[in-house]
Amino acid sequence: MSTISEVVSKLKDREYRRAYVDSQILVGIPFQIRSLRKQRDWSQERLAEEAGMLQPRISAIEKPGRGKLNLETLERIAAAFDIALQVRFVSFSELIGWSEGFEPDAFGIQSFAEEYGQAAAQEHEAAITIGAGAAQCAQAGGHLLVMPLDGTVRSELLGRQRQQQLPEYQRPVPERAARAAAL
DSSP, rough: OOHHHHHHTTSHHHHHHHHHHHHHHIIIIIHHHHHHHHHTTTTHHHHHHHHOOOOOHHHHSTTTTTOOOOOHHHHHHHHEEEEOOOOOOOHHHHHHHHHHHHOOOOOOOOHHHHHHHHHHHHHHHOOOOOSSSTTHHHHHHEEEEEEOOSOOEEEEEOOOOHHHHHHGGOOHHHHHHHHHHHH
């Protein structure tokens, strides 16, 4: 493993930076998928079944640099594991920190049911947002689920007028998808 200063020194070269980012996708994603599958003690066949794919496709995806990955494939795999998928742009310092600290054998993400309990998983399928202050909020349909750190859950129906005033990123997902499709 390189030291962070060695990596930063190499990243001064633009081509190296591009290759470094590519390697995080082509190597890092397959390692994460394999680690998540092993954490659950699933075979490639089980993951393929859960994701609606064939086992040879899962095998190719888990081999670094071999499987072509697109967002639809990643979404299907995330849904199979019942976890969230986040695709975002980051600074190089964040990418380096994550990459240098990544341990495939120690990597694990709980499913929604494991994280919030089976009853909550069945009742609410929601995207989790870490809110300002101590509260965590999740939007599901027209409901705002407020989950303070004490573990209690309060559901409030948002009026249609209030939803329209929300910033685009806070609107319920179906509403955002409909707006994006109209563009």
